[in-house]
Amino acid sequence: MPNMSEKKTEMALQSPSQRNKNFKEVSLGYTEEQAIEEAKRCLNCKNKPCKEKCPVKINIPNFIEKIREKKFEEAYEIITESSCLPAICGRVCPQETQCESGCVRKIKGESVAIGRLERFVADLHNSKERKIYIKEQKNIKIAIVGSGPSGLSCAAELLKEGFKVTIFEALHEPGGVLTYGIPEFRLPKNIVKKEIENLKNLGAEIKTNTIVGSSITVDELLKEGFKAIFIGSGAGLPKFMNIPGENLNGVFAANEFLTRINLMKAYEKNSQTPIYVPKNVAIVGGGNVAMDAARSAKRIGAENVYVIYRRSEKEMPARLEEIEHAKEEGIIFKFLCNPIAIHSDENFFVKNIECVEMTLEKPDETGRRKPIVKKDSNFLIEVDSVIIAIGTSPNPLIKNSTKGLKTTEWGGIIIDEEGLTSKENVYAGGDAVTGSATVILAMASGKKAAKSIIEKFKSN
Amino acid sequence: MFEILEKRYLNENVILMKILATNVAKNVMPGQFIILRVNENGERIPLTVADYNREKGTITIIFQIAGATTKLLSKLEENEKIKDIAGPLGKPSKLEGLKKVLIVGGGVGCAICYPIAKHLFKNNATVHIITGFKNKDLVILDEEFKAISNKFILTTDDGSKGEKGLVTKPLENLLNSNEKYDEIITIGPLIMMKFVCEITKKYNVKTTVSMNPIMIDGTGMCGGCRVNVGGKIRFACVDGPDFNGHLIDFDETIKRNKIYENFEKKAYEKTCNLYKGS
Numbered sequence: 001m002p003n004m005s006e007k008k009t010e011m012a013l014q015s016p017s018q019r020n021k022n023f024k025e026v027s028l029g030y031t032e033e034q035a036i037e038e039a040k041r042c043l044n045c046k047n048k049p050c051k052e053k054c055p056v057k058i059n060i061p062n063f064i065e066k067i068r069e070k071k072f073e074e075a076y077e078i079i080t081e082s083s084c085l086p087a088i089c090g091r092v093c094p095q096e097t098q099c100e101s102g103c104v105r106k107i108k109g110e111s112v113a114i115g116r117l118e119r120f121v122a123d124l125h126n127s128k129e130r131k132i133y134i135k136e137q138k139n140i141k142i143a144i145v146g147s148g149p150s151g152l153s154c155a156a157e158l159l160k161e162g163f164k165v166t167i168f169e170a171l172h173e174p175g176g177v178l179t180y181g182i183p184e185f186r187l188p189k190n191i192v193k194k195e196i197e198n199l200k201n202l203g204a205e206i207k208t209n210t211i212v213g214s215s216i217t218v219d220e221l222l223k224e225g226f227k228a229i230f231i232g233s234g235a236g237l238p239k240f241m242n243i244p245g246e247n248l249n250g251v252f253a254a255n256e257f258l259t260r261i262n263l264m265k266a267y268e269k270n271s272q273t274p275i276y277v278p279k280n281v282a283i284v285g286g287g288n289v290a291m292d293a294a295r296s297a298k299r300i301g302a303e304n305v306y307v308i309y310r311r312s313e314k315e316m317p318a319r320l321e322e323i324e325h326a327k328e329e330g331i332i333f334k335f336l337c338n339p340i341a342i343h344s345d346e347n348f349f350v351k352n353i354e355c356v357e358m359t360l361e362k363p364d365e366t367g368r369r370k371p372i373v374k375k376d377s378n379f380l381i382e383v384d385s386v387i388i389a390i391g392t393s394p395n396p397l398i399k400n401s402t403k404g405l406k407t408t409e410w411g412g413i414i415i416d417e418e419g420l421t422s423k424e425n426v427y428a429g430g431d432a433v434t435g436s437a438t439v440i441l442a443m444a445s446g447k448k449a450a451k452s453i454i455e456k457f458k459s460n
Numbered sequence: 461m462f463e464i465l466e467k468r469y470l471n472e473n474v475i476l477m478k479i480l481a482t483n484v485a486k487n488v489m490p491g492q493f494i495i496l497r498v499n500e501n502g503e504r505i506p507l508t509v510a511d512y513n514r515e516k517g518t519i520t521i522i523f524q525i526a527g528a529t530t531k532l533l534s535k536l537e538e539n540e541k542i543k544d545i546a547g548p549l550g551k552p553s554k555l556e557g558l559k560k561v562l563i564v565g566g567g568v569g570c571a572i573c574y575p576i577a578k579h580l581f582k583n584n585a586t587v588h589i590i591t592g593f594k595n596k597d598l599v600i601l602d603e604e605f606k607a608i609s610n611k612f613i614l615t616t617d618d619g620s621k622g623e624k625g626l627v628t629k630p631l632e633n634l635l636n637s638n639e640k641y642d643e644i645i646t647i648g649p650l651i652m653m654k655f656v657c658e659i660t661k662k663y664n665v666k667t668t669v670s671m672n673p674i675m676i677d678g679t680g681m682c683g684g685c686r687v688n689v690g691g692k693i694r695f696a697c698v699d700g701p702d703f704n705g706h707l708i709d710f711d712e713t714i715k716r717n718k719i720y721e722n723f724e725k726k727a728y729e730k731t732c733n734l735y736k737g738s
Contacts, residue, residue, distance in 0.1 A: 170679050172497055172504075172544040180681070207483075209546040211679060214492075215483045236681035240693055247693065247712055249719040253683035259676050264503065272528055273503040273676075274723035348715040395680055396698065 003040035006109025010034075011116055016328040020298045023184040023267065026325055027091075032070075035120040039067035041105060042112045049102030050114060055444040058082040060099055060114055067117060076125040079118060084156035085149065085443060087126055087191045090119025092182060092288075093440045094319045126194050134203055135162040140457050143168065143226040145212040145398065148176020149439045150232035150430025150446035152199060157450030159202040161458065166226070167204055170211040173263060176234055177431075178439070180263040181255070183292050185299070186322070189262075213397035218405070218426060228425045228453045231413060232446055235392040235431035241284065245342030246388070250276060250350035254285070254293045254389035267300050278385030280304040282353050284339055285389030286311065287436075291322040293387045294331045305331050306381060310338040310358050310371045336360070338371070340378070342386050352380045392436045402426075410435065419449030427453060461541040462496075465518060470600040474524050474568055475534055476510070482517035484509065484547040490575040491553030491670065491702055494519070495678040497544040498532045505529050506675050506697075508572040509548065522571030522600070528727035535735065549678040550701045553645070553668070555579055560586040562634065562641045563609075564627050564656050566648025567593060570601055572670055573647050581608040588639070589613070590630050592652070596621035628655050635663045643668060646705065650717070654710035661706050669705035671696045673713060674720070688712050 003009075012028040013019070019026050030038065042064040050060040059078050066075035079086045093099075095115040103111030140163050144151045147169040155165045173179050178192045200206065212218065212233070221229055238253030240246050257275075260266040264273035281302050283294045286309035298305050307326070309316060312335050316323060327333070336358040345351040357377035360369040394411040406414045406422035412435055413428040415421055421428050429445030431437055466478035484494055493508040511520035525534050536542065553576050561580055565573035570591050581587045588611040593599045595618050606612050613630045614622030623630060627648075646656040647670045660667040673696050675685035680698035687694055688709035694700065 170546060171677060172546065180677075209544050210483050211546060211549065214487060214548050215546075216486065236677075236679065237695075237698075238681070238683040240683070240686075242693075247686060247688055247716065249716060256676060256682035256684045259682050264676065265501075268501075270501050271503075272501055272532075272727060274720040274727070276719065348712075397679065 001040070002043060003037060005041065008110045008113040008116070009038035009041070011113070013325075016325075016330070019185065020295070020329040023299055025188050026185050029123055030116055030120040032124075035067055035117060036070065038113050038117060039064045042068075043104060045104055049104065050099040050112075053102040054082075054099045055440045056082045056447060058099075058118075063121065064112070064114075064117060067121065072121055072124050075121045079121060083443065084153050084447075085195050085439075086118050087122035088149070088178060088187060088195060089440055089443070090115050090117075090122055091187050091191075092319075092438075094438060096320045098440070126191070134201075135160065137164055137203060138162045140164060141166065141226045142453060143212075143221045143229045144232065145218075145229065146170075146176055146232040146234055146430075146432070147174035147196070147206060148232055148234050148430065148442065149178060150234075150432075150442035151176065151230065152195065152446070153443040154230045154232060154429065154446035154450045155199055155204050156202070157447050158453060159199060159204055161454050163454075163457070165204045167199075167206045168210045168212050168216075169206060169208045171263065172208050174206050174208060176232075180259045181289065181292070183258065183262055183296050185295065186292065211397065213401040218398065218402040218423075222425065227457055228427060230419075230446065230449050230453070231398055231421070231426065231428040231432055232430045232442070233395050233398055233432045235434075235436045236395040237393045238388065239391050239393060240388060241339065241390060243339060243341055245344060245350070248342055248344050248350050249348050250278065250385040251342060252276070252385070252387050254283070254289045254387050255392065257293055257387050258289070258296065261296050261300070275300060276385060278302045278383070280306075280381075280383040281385040281387060282306045282308050282339070282381055282383045283387045283389055284308045285391070286316040286318060287389065287391070288318045288322055290389035291318045291326050293389050295322075295326055295329055297385075297387065298329055298331065302385075304383075306334050306383070307331055308334045308337050308339060308353075308355060308381075310336065311369070312336055312360060315360075315369070334381070336371070338373070339386075343380075350384050350386055352382045353386055354378060354380055392431070394432050394435065398432075418452040419445065420452060461543060462545045463541050464536055464538055467536075467538050470522065471598050473598070474522060474571075474600055476520060476522045477533075478518050478520050479542065479545065480517055481519050481545045481547075484519050484545060485512050485514050485517045488512050488519060488548035489552030490555065490579045491572075492548035492550050493678070493701065494521070494545050494547030495549060495675070496521075496533075496542055496546075498529060498536070499543050502532070502543060503529055504544075504676055504678070506549070506672060506678055508670070508672070508701075510571045510574055511578075512575075522568065522574075524568040527724050528731040531728060531731045531735075546678065550697055551699070553670075553702050555583070558585050558642045560588075560641050562588045562590070562631075562639070562644045564631060564644065564646040564648070565589070565591045566627060566646075566652040567598070568600070569648030569652075569670075570605070573645065574601055574604060576645060577605065578608050586610050588634065588641075590615065590627045590634075592616070592627035592648070593621075594618070626655075627652065628659055631656060631659055635659070635665070641665055645670075650710055650714050653705060653708075654714075657705040657708070657710070667705040668702050669708060670701045671703060671708070671713065672701065673717060
């Protein structure tokens, strides 16, 4: 009998008043019973709208069926046919705009909790010791630039086919945005480590502290015998607003604030990296990064945390769950509000942020509602810190050091349908191509490039 | 892990280390820097590469014990290892085509001038060098600079070695004596670079400075190292570290460098206490 409850089976969470003071994971995951209970809500529809809406086309109804049958390892195998990072995607994918948006259960009530089920299956798998099966290695070397989601998924696909994979990472720790960007309370780092460990067990070599484009160039890699190169260097460069006061002490790019916290663990007692603990802080932006920064600020001790977003709540690009969790944790949202200047005290530190109110125009042809400034609506918010989370642009290091690599005006690497760049045997994907997007889209592009590389070199 | 092959004190507070770092040595050029992390809990700090040997895969760094991390680093001995070194980072200094250059270095900043002066001298440019220190005990690299320059002027604030006074005095003298330079390169404390730039602006001589602001990743990601260059935000790590000194807002950078002052002071004291009595 299907479970006809209109609501998702609830997942245990740390209480808001407790969790906004620690960095432990907020969501505690399903138990076996809860997972089976939730799996029974899936109606196993024939046309599988959920699968269609998944960027990597996971066979969702099939893996959920295996959960119902308590064949959890088989469920895991079905997921990993399409996705190499299920424990991560189960946590950070915007399911409500992807798989879950297609679920027929939404006609009356909530969709099946696909993300939570994916996470359950992956965590259960990872909690057990497994025998590792390494496919016979071909003597074909492939270089992956960047160990973020696109690079890791590209590597995983290639390793499965027996290619020799070397991943180059600029930082001292692999994982890209999964390591420096997404906080522990949303994506525990031991999960990222585990997924990377899995790739190492499959034969991947990871070279940290190596900046492709300066430690070694793309052309040098080709000369060294790498048959193909995948560039997944991400969109690392933070954007600023170009308003007065952005260089004041206390103004940070979200990247800096989050890197100090996530990569450098500045909130831990024995970390030697400093962090500025604000009393009152404004975060500018409405995406996941803004939510991460706001909730991290609260956790390190900020009293009042404001999120300033120029459109309304409905247009916010952050995951629904993150917005809800942020509200529960006491984050104050200022919708339809846009900063125009940051003002300083006598010591060059932030004193307040000046904003204007906005209204939304009627939707244009694309359905987007443009925000416009309300006249004479200026007001001040007293803050001693401002964190800017309005997006990032691709890192220029590789573009500047690689002859013949074509990029767009804003620096995105241009690729064709196969993931191939303008340079022979050089592929690219993820944010380096698209500008800041999601983990799952980056993964999908890494996978696609891997398929092209496999197709081209498998007979060698 | 990166092995220290040689360690020596240039003065009681400034240390030279030669390190095996093939990832950096392969492509590093004068003006570029590395980011290092001494140990597992260490912070990432930028240090300019003072010299390198591509064949042997080594780089040389010269640093002053100024805070907790440099204190920790100073405690490492030959054959011990540094946890992480990433690089080379930043754009190389633009030295091509320069025929006559004046280099003005101050304090430990002279270490950064050294590879630049050496490169220019090797490529047959006329190189004049002024270096400035507080007193004779803090002087570094004077013999080395003498060997790679056509004119070398050493100054100390108290006159205990070389000319007495600041670097700006011989600088003005040279500019007044009708020496025509293609470019002046100045590296040292922010306040020194500020005054050097004020003078060279009067004489309308192109002046390049090397900025060393707070940074974490060094690859353009954190935005912490932003400097105000002609009213525009530039990242020292990917757009620099060299900039047109006449466009830099030095006062702003001086204030920005103080953001973690209290934290740094405490961390330094804590680190010093660790080594007390040893």
